[in-house]
Amino acid sequence: MIDVHELSKTFVKDGQEMRVLQDISVTIEEGEFVAIMAPSGMGKSTFLNILGCLDKPSGGTYTLDGVAVHDMNDDELSRTRNKKIGFVFQSFHLLPRMSAWENVILPLIYSDTDEDMRGRAVRVLESVGLSDRVNHLPRELSGGQQQRVAIARALVNSPRIILADEPTGNLDSVSGQEVMGIFRKLHAEGTTLIVVTHDMDVAMQADRIIQMKDGRISSDRLTGNMQGESTQ
Secondary structure (H helix, E strand, O other): OEEEEEEEEEEEEOOEEEEEEEEEEEEEOOOOEEEEEOOOOOOHHHHHHHHOOOOOOOEEEEEEOOEEHHHOOHHHHHHHHHHHEEEEEOOOOOOOOOOHHHHHOHHHHOOOOOOOHHHHHHHHHHHOOOOOOOOOOHHHOOHHHHHHHHHHHHHOOOOOEEEEEOOOOOOOHHHHHHHHHHHHHHHHOOOEEEEEOOOHHHHOOOOEEEEEEOOEEEEEEEOOOOOOOOOO
């Protein structure tokens, strides 16, 4: 599904080059559940943005589902992102004046579907346990419910990959467990999941943990959810 080889990313600030990612090489198979861990400022969110076609690498190659993403222009990246990838963020990013179902349909507006968008949004909200909240505004929802709306929005285009950046970071422990329960269900159904987290309890629910330090992969190991262990 994902094949990254010698990936690098460099930013220029005040005339100085800052190399955020260095020589990243990793393969993620379809259906894997991978957690990415690193201290703040060590490149994990930049790496996730490149995997999600939100940013381009400065060097190296990125192949997604057999297609060379690193060679795509902005329009091609946008189409790939909309068709194949769903995003879940720590801060939800819901539009405050839109209901739950109206927030969920936003990715459909940029797709070529002619399906009843409201009906589709309602079905996805039902799948994350919000059948009684479809017409509620974000301010009328708890943090955990808002994150479930965000997950429904990520799922509405039936993406093959879900990328989540600290998805439990703003939630209490009970809401966090509910969100991780949804992710485990998606994983069981065959969705590829990549979750950036600081929380080892969250990471240990994945099949595999990739740890980063100073813009490089420092370790890549399987968890107790699978047999065996590998180390880079």
